[in-house]
Amino acid sequence: MQAASGPGGRSGKDESPSPQGFRRLRELPPGRERERLRSELVRAWLPMAHRIASRFRDRGEAMDDLRQVAAMGLVKAVDRYDPQRSEAFETYAVPTVTGELKRHFRDCTWDVHVPRRIQDLRNRVRATRRDLIQTEGGPQSPTHAQIAAAAGLSEEDVRLGMEALGSYSALSLDAEPAGVAGGMPLAERLGACDSAMDTAVDREAVKPGLRKLAERERLILYLRFFGDMSQRCIAERLGLSQMHVSRLLHQSCERLRHDALHEAA
Known part of the structure; x- marks a missing residue:
């Protein structure tokens, strides 16, 4: 030219x-x-x-x-x-x-960030695997040991390279699983955060403080937060004023919060 x-x-x-x-x-x-x-x-x-x-x-x-x-x-x-x-x-x-x-x-060009060493392993593993398959009389599905022997790598490096073969491009969450016709998309199989987990942690955190409260204060807290009763209904049931119930609720909650923070520290 x-x-x-x-x-x-x-x-x-x-x-x-x-x-x-x-x-x-x-x-x-x-x-x-x-x-x-x-x-x-x-x-x-x-x-x-x-x-x-x-x-x-x-x-x-x-x-x-x-x-x-x-x-x-x-x-x-x-x-x-x-x-x-x-x-x-x-x-x-x-x-x-x-x-x-x-x-x-x-x-x-990689959809998933992969360290350069793993990228190099991927290229070597891919080329070696292709050569083994194309060799006359060679295995159609080379094992990690066969690839490692042919490429001069350890089986652990081959495993890392094989895992990186699927990291070049990302699969859409709306795509069906490979090899499954009419399968449920990945997006519909993903779990969601369970808000009750935070509640469980909070309950465990206040248990020691609850044991220290007087029986009346524990009952008021139970009726308010587990019985979903209003302060007026609690006051009528216990024969107290609504203002007194409000003051006891506030004091009990502040004490529980203080004890929980003190334990966490």
């Missing part, structure tokens, strides 16, 4: 421009002329970046997004390339652009 003439000149057969354009870029001070030359170098090498992006086209990402990521890698390569260390820009740019694309897949 013959590329168009770029900054610094290109040969008809070699896509690599001479280092003159990059040397000039390093020599120019910040300003409009340097930015213009930098843009020309990036545009001249953009087809190479797009070709590298096309190698990743079958991994579920839109081609436009991959080209954008590759272009970002190319810009980094142009900014960092030192022509005094290497005559061929391409030998520096290709790994830089490829690395940028791999970082994009590692950091931006």
Whole structure:
């Protein structure tokens, strides 16, 4: 493939421009002329970046997004390339652009965050498992031990890699379970928070304080909060004034709250 003439000149057969354009870029001070030359170098090498992006086209990402990521890698390569260390820009740019694309897949395309080590294990396990299945006479469902032996990993690492195979993309809560026709969606099988759990904790917290109260105060609390009786009804039943019942309720609750907080501390 013959590329168009770029900054610094290109040969008809070699896509690599001479280092003159990059040397000039390093020599120019910040300003409009340097930015213009930098843009020309990036545009001249953009087809190479797009070709590298096309190698990743079958991994579920839109081609436009991959080209954008590759272009970002190319810009980094142009900014960092030192022509005094290497005559061929391409030998520096290709790994830089490829690395940028791999970082994009590692950091931006997983629905579930997975540590880089686990991602690497996933890739090794997936490739080894595929090779074992495709091998003539090989197992159709390789065991963890077989994958570990072929990949040079421990069975624990293989297990982690296998678990990560399902972490790349998330399953919708409205989706039916795999392999179950007409099954109940996951969203309908999820439990809900039980508010009674907090009530159970509170009841256990006040038990020691309740034992310390006088019998009359315990009865008033029981009638109010378990019998759902009004203060007036409690007063009539016990032969007390409603104001007296209100005062006893307030004092009892404050004492229980103080004892519960003291025990928690």
